[in-house]
Every structure is written in C-alpha cells, then in structure tokens.
Amino acid sequence: GAGVSQSPSNKVTEKGKDVELRCDPISGHTALYWYRQSLGQGLEFLIYFQGNSAPDKSGLPSDRFSAERTGGSVSTLTIQRTQQEDSAVYLCASSLWAGQGNNEQFFGPGTRLTVL
Amino acid sequence: AQKITQTQPGMFVQEKEAVTLDCTYDTSDPSYGLFWYKQPSSGEMIFLIYQGSYDQQNATEGRYSLNFQKARKSANLVISASQLGDSAMYFCAMREGRRTGNQFYFGTGTSLTVIP
Numbered sequence: 001g002a003g004v005s006q007s008p009s010n011k012v013t014e015k016g017k018d019v020e021l022r023c024d025p026i027s028g029h030t031a032l033y034w035y036r037q038s039l040g041q042g043l044e045f046l047i048y049f050q051g052n053s054a055p056d057k058s059g060l061p062s063d064r065f066s067a068e069r070t071g072g073s074v075s076t077l078t079i080q081r082t083q084q085e086d087s088a089v090y091l092c093a094s095s096l097w098a099g100q101g102n103n104e105q106f107f108g109p110g111t112r113l114t115v116l
Numbered sequence: 117a118q119k120i121t122q123t124q125p126g127m128f129v130q131e132k133e134a135v136t137l138d139c140t141y142d143t144s145d146p147s148y149g150l151f152w153y154k155q156p157s158s159g160e161m162i163f164l165i166y167q168g169s170y171d172q173q174n175a176t177e178g179r180y181s182l183n184f185q186k187a188r189k190s191a192n193l194v195i196s197a198s199q200l201g202d203s204a205m206y207f208c209a210m211r212e213g214r215r216t217g218n219q220f221y222f223g224t225g226t227s228l229t230v231i232p
Contacts, residue, residue, distance in 0.1 A: 033220065035222075041224065041225075042207060042222045042223055042224040042225050043207065043209075043222040044222075045219055045220060045221070045222075048219060056219060058219070059219075089159065091161065093161070102149065102166040102168070103149070103211070104151065104163045104166060105151075105161075105163070105220065106163070107153075107160060107161035109159065109160055110159055110160075
C-alpha cells in the first residue's frame with residue numbers, strides 16, 4: 001500500500017476483554033514501532049521490531065500487552081484483560097531501517113481504543 | 117530525566133509571522149538524530165525535518181528550519197511565514213543510535229495556533 005494502515009480505526013470494548021490491533025507497514029520497511037497516545041499527551045513508546053531481531057519490548061506497560069510481527073511485515077498488538085486506563089490512540093509507524101541517518105518514521109492513522 | 121523536553125504547551129503566532137518552538141534533549145550518545153513531527157487535529161503524524169548529530173549545517177525544509185545548538189542540546193523548530201494550516205501539535209523526537217537500539221523518544225508537544 002501507499003502508507004501505513006491500521007485496523008480497526010476505532011474499537012470500543014468492555015473492561016476485561018481482550019483486543020487485537022493490527023498494523024500493515026509500508027512494504028519494504030524493516031522497522032516497525034508501536035506507540036500509545038493518551039488524550040492531549042505525547043507519544044509513549046511501546047515496542048519496536050527490526051527485521052528478524054528480537055523486538056525491543058522495553059516500553060510495554062504491563063504483561064497484559066504483547067505484540068507480534070509475522071513474516072517481517074504485519075504486526076498485531078494484543079491487550080489482554082483491558083482496563084479503562086488502556087483507553088488511548090495506538091499509533092503504528094514504520095521506517096526503512098532502524099539505523100543511523102534520516103530514518104524517518106511514517107505513521108499510520110491510529111486505532112482509537114475506548115475501554116468502557 | 118526526560119529525554120526530550122518541550123516547555124511550551126501552547127503557542128500563538130500571527131499569520132505570516134515566524135515562530136520558534138523549543139526543544140531540548142538529553143543524551144550521552146554521540147550519535148543521535150533529531151526529528152520534528154506535526155500532528156493536525158485529524159490525528160496523523162507528519163514528518164517535517166531531521167537533524168543528525170554530526171551534521172554541520174542546520175537542517176532546512178521549505179518554511180521549516182531547525183536551529184541546532186549542540187552544546188546547549190537544543191533543537192528548536194523555526195516556522196517562517198506562518199500559515200493557518202500550520203495550526204497543529206508539534207512534537208520533537210530523538211533517536212539514540214547506539215545505546216538503546218534505535219528507540220525513539222518524543223516530547224509532550226507544543227500546540228501552535230496561527231491567528232488570522
């Protein structure tokens with residue numbers, strides 16, 4: 001595709017349910033990032049994938065959060081037993097590589113998660 | 117300590133005037149990159165400009181320029197000839213190249229309003 005796509009665009013769920021958020025990066029981009037943006041706040045890093053290397057999970061807020069990237073392309077962020085504080089916009093970004101230089105990130109439109 | 121600090125939660129500028137958005141960063145990594153992103157009310161993140169830590173010249177992209185003062189660890193964004201469409205949130209970000217495996221750090225953002 002032309003850009004990073006995310007689905008669903010909006011997700012409303014009940015507290016305690018599990019949710020899966022999907023990200024399709026730009027074809028050929030080896031690096032993929034997940035961020036969380038709460039209302040009126042900056043971006044909170046969650047996790048990033050670089051090629052076939054082990055992901056950097058240092059930003060995941062709890063063990064209820066996990067992410068996979070299958071085949072070096074599509075990524076799924078899973079939140080188990082959702083809590084109301086998980087309500088936020090979840091942004092995915094990809095870049096051509098995660099090395100030196102102007103490896104700008106291209107962002108998807110985000111998934112707005114609301115936990116009731 | 118915060119990796120990226122943006123001290124101006126909100127800024128106003130008259131249309132056609134220039135405005136400077138402040139950003140300071142904290143790193144001991146000699147190799148890093150600095151980025152500015154724009155986030156309009158529609159929510160997408162738009163890359164504006166990049167400055168590498170070893171770049172001798174200040175980066176410029178059209179009406180955007182980055183006032184890079186390495187010794188002060190500041191990377192202020194200058195927008196010349198402001199337009200109404202520049203009203204948005206602006207985020208400063210840093211990538212540390214070696215110490216953290218290319219994780220990006222974002223500031224809390226500055227909300228810019230351009231007044232007609």
